[in-house]
Amino acid sequence: MQEKNVIEQIAKKSGKTGDEIKALVENKKKKFSGLLTDSGASFMVAKDLGIEVGMDSVKRINIAALKNGMQNVDLLVRVMQIFSPKEFEKNGKRGMLCNLIVADSTGETRLTVWNDDVEKIAKQEVKRGSVILAHNCYAKEFNGRVQTSIAYKGSFEVEPDTMFTDLPEAKSKNVKAGELKKGMNDVNIEARVIRIFKVTEFDKNGKKGKVMNFLIGDKTGTAKATAWNDLVEEAQKLVEGEAVSIEGAYTKQGLKDVELHLGWQARIEKIEGKELPTAKEMRKKTALVKKIIDLKQGDSDVLLEGKIVAVNRGALFYNVCPKCGGKVQKLDEGIVCDKCGEVKEPDIRPVISVRVDDDSAQIDVVAYGKEAEKIIGLGNEELKKQRSERGSESMIEELQELGGTKITVIGRVKHNNYSEQTEFVAGVVELE
Numbered sequence: 001m002q003e004k005n006v007i008e009q010i011a012k013k014s015g016k017t018g019d020e021i022k023a024l025v026e027n028k029k030k031k032f033s034g035l036l037t038d039s040g041a042s043f044m045v046a047k048d049l050g051i052e053v054g055m056d057s058v059k060r061i062n063i064a065a066l067k068n069g070m071q072n073v074d075l076l077v078r079v080m081q082i083f084s085p086k087e088f089e090k091n092g093k094r095g096m097l098c099n100l101i102v103a104d105s106t107g108e109t110r111l112t113v114w115n116d117d118v119e120k121i122a123k124q125e126v127k128r129g130s131v132i133l134a135h136n137c138y139a140k141e142f143n144g145r146v147q148t149s150i151a152y153k154g155s156f157e158v159e160p161d162t163m164f165t166d167l168p169e170a171k172s173k174n175v176k177a178g179e180l181k182k183g184m185n186d187v188n189i190e191a192r193v194i195r196i197f198k199v200t201e202f203d204k205n206g207k208k209g210k211v212m213n214f215l216i217g218d219k220t221g222t223a224k225a226t227a228w229n230d231l232v233e234e235a236q237k238l239v240e241g242e243a244v245s246i247e248g249a250y251t252k253q254g255l256k257d258v259e260l261h262l263g264w265q266a267r268i269e270k271i272e273g274k275e276l277p278t279a280k281e282m283r284k285k286t287a288l289v290k291k292i293i294d295l296k297q298g299d300s301d302v303l304l305e306g307k308i309v310a311v312n313r314g315a316l317f318y319n320v321c322p323k324c325g326g327k328v329q330k331l332d333e334g335i336v337c338d339k340c341g342e343v344k345e346p347d348i349r350p351v352i353s354v355r356v357d358d359d360s361a362q363i364d365v366v367a368y369g370k371e372a373e374k375i376i377g378l379g380n381e382e383l384k385k386q387r388s389e390r391g392s393e394s395m396i397e398e399l400q401e402l403g404g405t406k407i408t409v410i411g412r413v414k415h416n417n418y419s420e421q422t423e424f425v426a427g428v429v430e431l432e
């Protein structure tokens with residue numbers, strides 16, 4: 001925007017066209033072997049022509065020229081990488097910050113942006129590859145490298161209307177799940193979340209850490225992803241079945257396959273991902289097909305196919321925490337959620353147990369929540385209504401008509417300590 005002003009000013013005052021001035025500026029830059037910024041070159045051209053122009057643009061400098069202690073400078077840069085935004089507290093005030101790696105033709109630097117500018121990133125107005133014009137930055141040396149921050153009153157413009165595009169391209173490309181190899185850095189991938197596993201805490205050299213695994217996939221395959229520490233918070237927001245873009249990850253050889261790791265440089269963003277296969281399609285491909293008779297304790301991600309022979313009598317509903325949706329326990333003192341503490345009024349979700357036969361043997365398949373709704377054929381609200389109108393028993397009676405229905409289930413084998421029976425917990429259910 002600023003060069004345009006400068007060029008317009010020079011053109012107006014010299015009587016030449018904008019293109020002519022642009023050519024002169026480019027020549028000037030060539031002459032100085034790329035050491036001049038666009039605005040610097042414009043000013044030299046103006047000087048050559050004996051024209052005076054506004055001094056706004058002199059604030060802009062190239063990354064290579066940044067020095068410790070510089071203030072109030074502007075940077076016209078391309079966003080090469082975006083890290084996960086972080087919350088911070090300073091003098092009792094809460095705020096957000098986000099670190100970017102930005103580049104121009106002379107080099108690369110870390111740029112920290114704050115609050116409203118972080119919002120622009122969250123809204124995806126700024127992405128990897130965006131050009132930004134950061135106003136009012138300051139430079140500080142940290143570990144021997146100059147890093148930049150936008151000052152309190154500064155801000156950045158996205159895709160400013162500049163006439164010069166000698167900025168480097170954002171270098172990393174998206175890879176597919178099937179293309180992951182060990183030892184890759186700065187990996188970007190668009191994939192669907194197929195499964196989510198529990199967070200584990202660990203202790204390493206006296207420091208506490210967190211780790212969480214999840215399974216992702218696209219048309220070309222699936223991969224185990226591991227989020228570490230800060231990124232676990234982001235990963236915990238994931239929902240099975242949704243599409244995400246993961247940036248800045250790295251790969252490592254796992255026990256079986258190459259795994260994707262999300263360290264502090266990584267970022268997770270939700271995307272639409274229409275072209276990605278559904279989680280169910282991918283789970284069907286990766287699951288191990290087994291006969292009931294061959295099931296073993298500890299089997300997971302197994303696919304069974306059979307017929308429903310009966311709907312088992314039981315509660316049809318279970319209590320969950322209204323805050324986190326997790327299971328609650330009934331103790332003498334009241335109802336308690338492991339995560340949230342005391343629960344005044346629990347919410348309910350459906351659960352159903354059906355006897356399935358696949359000609360080799362029979363097993364009880366237990367489905368919860370959405371998967372239970374699929375078997376029952378009603379949504380949660382309608383289920384709650386019917387439950388209060390006529391009770392679970394009458395509902396189960398009616399559900400016996402499911403006998404003979406073909407069912408495909410992906411899930412895991414579990415020993416039910418209560419009934420002392422082996423059962424199959426459904427992750428995905430499909431009825432025919």
Ligand SMILES: [Zn+2]
Binds near residue numbers: 322337340
């Ligand atoms: Zn809870």
